[in-house]
Amino acid sequence: MHRRHFLAGSLAGLASYSWPKWAIGKKNGLFPLGVASGDMTSGSTVLWTRLVADLMQDNGGLGETDLKVAWELARDPKMKDVVQRGEANASHMLGHSVHVDVQGLLPGTEYWYRFYTEGEVSTIGRTRTLPVGNVPSMRFVTTSCQNYTHGYFVAYKHILEDDPDFVVHLGDYIYDTSFGETFRRHDREEAPRSLEDFRRRHALYKTDRYLQAAHARLPFFTVIDNHDAIEDNNPEQYDLRAAAYQAWYEHMPVRGYRLGSPNEFHLVRLINAGDLLQINMLDTRQFRDKRDLCLDNLDKAVGFSNYRERCGALLEEGRTMLGQEQEKALYQSIRENRAQWNVIASSGPVLPYRVDVGGEDFGYIGSWDAYPANRRRLAQAIQDADAGHALILSGDLHSFWAMDGHKVTDTADKVPAEEFVSSSISANWPQPLSEPIAQNLAKNPHVSYYDGTKRGYLLHDVTASSWRVRYRAVGDATRHDAKVEDTKVFEVIHGQQGIIER
Numbered sequence: 428m429h430r431r432h433f434l435a436g437s438l439a440g441l442a443s444y445s446w447p448k449w450a451i452g453k454k455n456g457l458f459p460l461g462v463a464s465g466d467m468t469s470g471s472t473v474l475w476t477r478l479v480a481d482l483m484q485d486n487g488g489l490g491e492t493d494l495k496v497a498w499e500l501a502r503d504p505k506m507k508d509v510v511q512r513g514e515a516n517a518s519h520m521l522g523h524s525v526h527v528d529v530q531g532l533l534p535g536t537e538y539w540y541r542f543y544t545e546g547e548v549s550t551i552g553r554t555r556t557l558p559v560g561n562v563p564s565m566r567f568v569t570t571s572c573q574n575y576t577h578g579y580f581v582a583y584k585h586i587l588e589d590d591p592d593f594v595v596h597l598g599d600y601i602y603d604t605s606f607g608e609t610f611r612r613h614d615r616e617e618a619p620r621s622l623e624d625f626r627r628r629h630a631l632y633k634t635d636r637y638l639q640a641a642h643a644r645l646p647f648f649t650v651i652d653n654h655d656a657i658e659d660n661n662p663e664q665y666d667l668r669a670a671a672y673q674a675w676y677e678h679m680p681v682r683g684y685r686l687g688s689p690n691e692f693h694l695v696r697l698i699n700a701g702d703l704l705q706i707n708m709l710d711t712r713q714f715r716d717k718r719d720l721c722l723d724n725l726d727k728a729v730g731f732s733n734y735r736e737r738c739g740a741l742l743e744e745g746r747t748m749l750g751q752e753q754e755k756a757l758y759q760s761i762r763e764n765r766a767q768w769n770v771i772a773s774s775g776p777v778l779p780y781r782v783d784v785g786g787e788d789f790g791y792i793g794s795w796d797a798y799p800a801n802r803r804r805l806a807q808a809i810q811d812a813d814a815g816h817a818l819i820l821s822g823d824l825h826s827f828w829a830m831d832g833h834k835v836t837d838t839a840d841k842v843p844a845e846e847f848v849s850s851s852i853s854a855n856w857p858q859p860l861s862e863p864i865a866q867n868l869a870k871n872p873h874v875s876y877y878d879g880t881k882r883g884y885l886l887h888d889v890t891a892s893s894w895r896v897r898y899r900a901v902g903d904a905t906r907h908d909a910k911v912e913d914t915k916v917f918e919v920i921h922g923q924q925g926i927i928e929r
């Protein structure tokens with residue numbers, strides 16, 4: 428039967444649909460994108476799904492009618508011990524996505540969940556609330572940069588085997604365009620130009636079996652980076668950016684989006700794991716001042732187009748990467764931290780990287796180097812923190828890095844924290860971008876490790892006295908049988924500056 432006829436027929440019955448008489452079907456035809464959870468606190472979690480009949484049709488082929496979705500949450504994987512159930516509206520205005528913010532849960536506890544609609548049932552997902560009080564250890568991963576055209580997201584197969592408590596995704600969850608050599612095709616070559624374009628792109632990504640399996644088994648915390656949305660905070664791009672953010676929200680287990688206020692999406696949130704760690708997840712995209720200044724003086728051949736020596740405007744004290752409101756909240760959170768580890772998660776690297784080109788000194792990696800005053804304020808907040816060892820986690824560069832901010836040679840750019848940069852799930856790291864980094868390591872004594880040849884992720888094992896991070900390199904992402912190995916293992920001892928190789 429044609430999907431539209433099926434829906435028209437069954438919608439007539441919706442008025443008499445009375446929960447909790449479950450209309451359980453055997454198919455998951457309206458749930459081809461799977462399920463997900465995330466943004467957990469000690470007592471809550473966000474459950475996500477999106478109803479889709481046809482991935483490539485506008486509004487997922489479901490037209491302009493809202494659908495009712497029932498959900499249930501249980502303490503066991505067989506869904507026998509159900510502790511909460513309810514109904515949610517899958518609004519066509521939000522692409523028939525469903526976000527259920529379940530409250531009143533126990534801390535540090537695993538739960539399982541599923542959705543029902545139109546006689547169909549989703550796969551069963553697992554989620555886990557954050558712990559409180561004395562927390563002896565946590566395990567989690569940082570990932571970023573999954574380009575569909577460059578390979579499978581097979582890294583998630585290994586992440587699942589590593590069995591972390593949760594995933595911190597540092598952005599570039601989708602790619603607007605491809606680059607370099609490609610392995611599988613996007614839904615279209617050109618960058619998305621509308622809400623429906625962005626929906627299709629997200630839906631395509633969610634069909635990757637490894638990504639979908641990871642979402643079903645592991646809760647995620649996620650931030651946006653340049654390929655998810657728009658590079659710059661440019662008013663001329665606000666409509667397009669609003670479409671990108673809406674589609675992003677529609678496909679992510681997150682809170683905080685309000686339809687009709689597209690440029691006030693406050694994603695910033697704090698991961699609190701008892702006395703062990705806090706992680707401030709930063710939004711470095713929505714509220715930043717314009718990045719590309721002094722365009723006349725830019726040499727596009729040099730990295731990511733920052734050349735601050737010739738650009739006085741980049742050096743202005745008032746310049747912000749995070750926006751004033753986020754800066755204020757972040758510094759308060761850092762200063763008032765009580766946990767052992769005081770962590771900042773930024774899409775792009777916070778610490779600087781200098782390269783020498785033709786005898787001239789350039790800032791290279793283009794992230795916080797374009798906002799030095801903001802980085803100084805961040806460094807000051809870390810300096811002023813009541814407690815906790817500061818660490819920075821970042822991604823964006825499709826390569827593995829380990830850096831010690833205490834060793835930055837230029838005093839104005841020092842940040843009293845170690846930084847671990849995870850590589851990409853699948854996105855390539857072109858040689859022309861990698862080469863200037865490899866050639867300038869001696870100029871950057873704070874970088875103790877750089878490898879631009881490997882895909883992968885970071886696996887963090889945290890206790891009160893030690894932060895151990897395994898650099899998990901995944902072989903050829905175009906192969907389902909790609910293997911994983913530790914290319915490096917580093918440790919930071921609580922209260923001691925520096926990174927120790929293990």
Ligand SMILES: [Fe+2]
Pocket residue numbers: 571572573598599654823824825854
């Ligand atoms: Fe990326």
